[in-house]
Amino acid sequence: MENTTNKRLTKKDRPKPIDEEIIIPDEEVLISVTDPKGKIIEANDIFVKISGYSKDELVGSQHNMIRHPDMPRVMFKIVWDHIKDRENVMAVVKNLAKDGRYYWVVTDFITKVDADRNVIDYTAYRRPVHEKVKDAVIPLYKTLCAIEEFDGMDASEKFLTNYFEKIGMTYDEMVEEIIVKNCHKAKAMGFGDHPEEEMKVMSKEKKQSLFNKLFGVK
Ligand SMILES: Cc1cc2nc3c(=O)[nH]c(=O)nc-3n(C[C@H](O)[C@H](O)[C@H](O)COP(=O)(O)O)c2cc1C
Known part of the structure; x- marks a missing residue:
């Protein structure tokens, strides 16, 4: 109402x-x-x-x-x-x-x-959100906010576009990667009751430990 x-x-x-x-x-x-x-x-x-x-x-x-x-x-x-x-x-x-x-x-x-x-x-x-997911996105968001503060949103968008090109993933794929790879409580994270099934349909490249590489998440 x-x-x-x-x-x-x-x-x-x-x-x-x-x-x-x-x-x-x-x-x-x-x-x-x-x-x-x-x-x-x-x-x-x-x-x-x-x-x-x-x-x-x-x-x-x-x-x-x-x-x-x-x-x-x-x-x-x-x-x-x-x-x-x-x-x-x-x-x-x-x-x-x-x-x-x-x-x-x-x-x-x-x-x-x-x-x-x-x-x-x-x-x-x-x-x-699982702690590890927070740990993974916080440095990225800090970087993006800093870019926005000094150079505006066009600059942060450019940064993200380059970033996705470099890692060969779309934004959606990256979010899935962060969540599925880092989340033990996948059900709570919105991956349904069978997060393992989600993983099975992901390509090998997607399964690469992207966030381990980029943000040091173990
Ligand atoms: C369904 C829906 C849910 C949203 N939920 C949030 C939210 O939880 N938090 C948030 O900051 N923005 C949310 N947004 C995005 C806002 O509309 C807005 O784009 C964002 O807060 C940035 O606003 P600003 O650029 O005016 O500061 C949502 C948008 C939609 C369509």
């Missing part, structure tokens, strides 16, 4: 981040749905609880109110480029709670379309 009396929250309303993490229980899935323009139209109870906002504050607002400053902007550009093209995509995201704490989630962004392929809505399914 959308509140029409309160003003909608925007990125200007974001709190000052504090260095304290909210740990999400393994079995939880934080869900929100947006209209085609990105306005939140639905949020499940656990997303409401972890975010710290009331449902009333979330519904009608844009997701950038929960964007953490440690998240590179280019990651969301990748997300939007995919979902606008009706392609589902996955991203590892650090979010900002209302009290300034942060929480990590691996997010599946799913686009729902009608018979004419017009976008009906977008849904985000967020699951907890």
